[in-house]
Amino acid sequence: MLRRKFLKLSGLGALVVAAPTAGFASISLKDATVGSIINEFDYLQLDKKGVEQFVDDFLAYNFWNGSFKHTLVMRAIYTTKTKSDRSVSLFKTNMLKTLADTYLLSTDFFSNNMDENKPLKYMGLYSPHLKPCANPFSFIHYPAVVS
Amino acid sequence: MKQQNYDLIVVGTGFASTFFLKKYLSKASKSAKILVLERGHLFPHAERLKEKRRESTPFAKLNDHSHNTFINNNPEKIWEFQAGFGGSSNCWFGCTPRFMPSDFKMKSLYGVANDWPVQYDELDSYYDQVEEAMSISGPEETPYPRSKPYPQPAHAFNTVDVLLKKKYGNLYINQPTARAKVPVNGRGSCCVSAECSVCPVNAKFTIENSNLGVYEDPRIELVYGSQVFGLELEQNMVRKVNYIKDGKEHHASAEVFALGANAIFNAHILLNSGDTSRLTGKGLGEQYGLQALVYLDNLANFGGGTWVSGNGYMLYDGNHRKDYAACLMESNNAPFLRLEKGKWRDIASFRMIFEDLPSEQNYVAPTADLMKPEVNFKGPSAYTLKAVEQMKQKLPEVLACLPIEKIEFQKPFASEAHIMGTTRMSESPEEGVVDKHLIHHKYRNLFVLGSSTFTTFTPANPTLTLSALSLYAADKSF
Ligand SMILES: Cc1cc2nc3c(=O)[nH]c(=O)nc-3n(C[C@H](O)[C@H](O)[C@H](O)COP(=O)(O)OP(=O)(O)OC[C@H]3O[C@@H](n4cnc5c(N)ncnc54)[C@H](O)[C@@H]3O)c2cc1C
Numbered sequence: 138m139l140r141r142k143f144l145k146l147s148g149l150g151a152l153v154v155a156a157p158t159a160g161f162a163s164i165s166l167k168d169a170t171v172g173s174i175i176n177e178f179d180y181l182q183l184d185k186k187g188v189e190q191f192v193d194d195f196l197a198y199n200f201w202n203g204s205f206k207h208t209l210v211m212r213a214i215y216t217t218k219t220k221s222d223r224s225v226s227l228f229k230t231n232m233l234k235t236l237a238d239t240y241l242l243s244t245d246f247f248s249n250n251m252d253e254n255k256p257l258k259y260m261g262l263y264s265p266h267l268k269p270c271a272n273p274f275s276f277i278h279y280p281a282v283v284s
Numbered sequence: 285m286k287q288q289n290y291d292l293i294v295v296g297t298g299f300a301s302t303f304f305l306k307k308y309l310s311k312a313s314k315s316a317k318i319l320v321l322e323r324g325h326l327f328p329h330a331e332r333l334k335e336k337r338r339e340s341t342p343f344a345k346l347n348d349h350s351h352n353t354f355i356n357n358n359p360e361k362i363w364e365f366q367a368g369f370g371g372s373s374n375c376w377f378g379c380t381p382r383f384m385p386s387d388f389k390m391k392s393l394y395g396v397a398n399d400w401p402v403q404y405d406e407l408d409s410y411y412d413q414v415e416e417a418m419s420i421s422g423p424e425e426t427p428y429p430r431s432k433p434y435p436q437p438a439h440a441f442n443t444v445d446v447l448l449k450k451k452y453g454n455l456y457i458n459q460p461t462a463r464a465k466v467p468v469n470g471r472g473s474c475c476v477s478a479e480c481s482v483c484p485v486n487a488k489f490t491i492e493n494s495n496l497g498v499y500e501d502p503r504i505e506l507v508y509g510s511q512v513f514g515l516e517l518e519q520n521m522v523r524k525v526n527y528i529k530d531g532k533e534h535h536a537s538a539e540v541f542a543l544g545a546n547a548i549f550n551a552h553i554l555l556n557s558g559d560t561s562r563l564t565g566k567g568l569g570e571q572y573g574l575q576a577l578v579y580l581d582n583l584a585n586f587g588g589g590t591w592v593s594g595n596g597y598m599l600y601d602g603n604h605r606k607d608y609a610a611c612l613m614e615s616n617n618a619p620f621l622r623l624e625k626g627k628w629r630d631i632a633s634f635r636m637i638f639e640d641l642p643s644e645q646n647y648v649a650p651t652a653d654l655m656k657p658e659v660n661f662k663g664p665s666a667y668t669l670k671a672v673e674q675m676k677q678k679l680p681e682v683l684a685c686l687p688i689e690k691i692e693f694q695k696p697f698a699s700e701a702h703i704m705g706t707t708r709m710s711e712s713p714e715e716g717v718v719d720k721h722l723i724h725h726k727y728r729n730l731f732v733l734g735s736s737t738f739t740t741f742t743p744a745n746p747t748l749t750l751s752a753l754s755l756y757a758a759d760k761s762f
């Protein structure tokens with residue numbers, strides 16, 4: 138599916154375009170977090186429901202929810218369309234990297250051999266204490282192949 | 285307290301105390317009476333898992349948080365440990381390489397700091413015993429000599445480890461580790477969850493899952509919630525231990541005493557007691573570490589069998605130690621990613637760990653609060669900082685067998701979580717605090733256990749060695 142068409146169908150395009158024009162202070166942590174993931178992975182095929190469910194689970198599990206600093210920074214990341222590799226702030230980069238890593242690890246991306254053309258499916262929050270032995274790079278999932 | 289007088293009183297229930305007790309119990313009479321005083325409580329692994337899963341547990345608040353137990357005069361420097369039954373065995377990561385024989389001879393080989401009064405050969409069989417007790421997984425060949433194979437087979441290498449092994453032979457090994465490869469004593473097998481501080485499958489060795497039978501022994505009376513703050517010293521002997529339990533002061537006497545409270549509190553207890561040794565409390569330190577991220581060109585790095593799968597010794601030993609510190613490499617398998625299209629796992633991550641030298645500028649001191657020491661730390665030595673710069677220059681060459689795009693060095697960690705050096709071991713009382721059997725040079729019925737006794741701070745992780753020293757000290761002394 139073409140990316141533009143996918144965004145339109147899933148409703149993600151509207152979110153990406155609409156939010157930066159809204160008042161900064163009115164953007165919820167959840168919207169900012171969802172938007173930042175979509176922005177970071179604008180070259181992957183994301184599913185909106187999955188991203189939203191991931192963000193609900195992620196925020197329920199970690200301490201960002203209720204943290205003024207994290208809410209502010211996440212809004213800033215979202216509204217300025219910051220990407221993890223293009224931020225001058227280490228804190229911003231780390232926050233976005235944690236979020237983006239956790240999101241990808243929570244999808245079927247790695248079990249689909251990192252196929253960037255396949256739509257991603259949210260499989261449940263990646264957390265070794267909720268689901269041990271799920272590290273997708275370990276010997277359980279991949280042997281160390283060297284030619 | 286059931287008795288007035290004990291044969292042995294031990295402070296703390298971490299590795300140092302537990303391995304000392306293990307050997308002592310194997311030699312003591314059936315009627316021996318041993319008191320163990322532990323400042324904290326048991327926080328069982330199953331309850332720790334609940335806390336990690338954000339479930340409530342009544343155990344979570346039982347033990348003091350380490351940061352509240354001392355005054356840190358340099359907030360940029362962190363000192364990591366956990367108080368409570370089992371000490372930091374509850375949160376350690378289980379990396380257990382041995383020291384190199386040269387680590388014990390820094391002065392005679394490299395003219396640096398001091399030699400240890402105990403040498404590698406004397407510890408070899410005690411290393412074997414600890415490795416057996418912890419069911420260590422490790423490789424067939426190592427850069428240090430061994431008289432026996434490791435009890436468990438090695439964990440799998442990742443892609444990058446395989447290439448480095450091919451190039452460097454026994455200078456690059458599967459990390460010896462207390463993260464089990466094969467299920468043992470109720471421990472699971474490590475499956476690379478990389479959350480070893482509280483292992484989700486209980487694979488790493490802890491005092492709680494140790495199966496050593498120490499605290500179940502009827503000769504031992506273990507009293508929780510008892511914080512020792514001092515010893516009563518009389519001439520060259522310790523007569524009593526003083527502690528607070530339930531807000532009240534208590535005293536207990538014994539023939540022999542052993543402190544296993546870690547390098548901050550061993551020194552604090554001695555200083556509170558009026559120990560007049562010039563070096564007690566001085567020389568606090570640990571290793572210095574930073575992460576090197578190696579971006580690879582079209583090589584995906586997969587397949588590691590445990591959190592840290594490889595140890596590299598390429599920058600460790602040699603004549604350079606006359607001039608700058610040894611560095612140990614750890615190859616990591618946490619699920620880190622490269623957030624770039626098509627290059628998701630074309631990356632390797634190495635922790636570069638540097639030895640340091642004890643300095644009198646870094647020390648533990650008593651405060652007006654009898655229960656809280658202060659910790660003063662000026663920073664790592666020039667010897668260590670020079671090694672960091674050397675490493676940055678040499679690493680591209682060391683890793684030349686890998687298709688490297690770029691190497692990124694991260695900010696040094698605020699802690700390596702290894703606290704050492706405040707009651708150092710030496711031949712003479714002028715150069716240290718305890719002798720080669722970990723007996724205080726002045727107070728001859730007092731053992732001081734753990735890494736506070738380390739003469740120098742090799743880059744290798746300390747716990748295997750401090751546990752072997754506890755076995756050695758008890759074996760040679762009773
Ligand atoms: C996060 C983390 C990861 C680590 N990973 C590794 C690793 O991979 N490999 C490695 O070799 N090492 C590692 N370490 C270090 C390792 O945990 C320590 O070297 C080891 O725990 C020291 O053992 P110990 O028995 O001397 O002291 P501790 O484990 O600190 O035990 C001290 C005991 O004394 C008790 N105590 C303290 N003060 C008093 C008092 N005043 N009165 C009564 N009781 C007292 C404490 O409650 C505790 O039971 C790690 C440490 C941390 C924090």
Ligand code: SF4
Nearest residue numbers: 474475477478480483
């Ligand atoms: S790597 Fe995972 S399974 Fe292995 S000890 Fe650590 S947490 Fe446990």
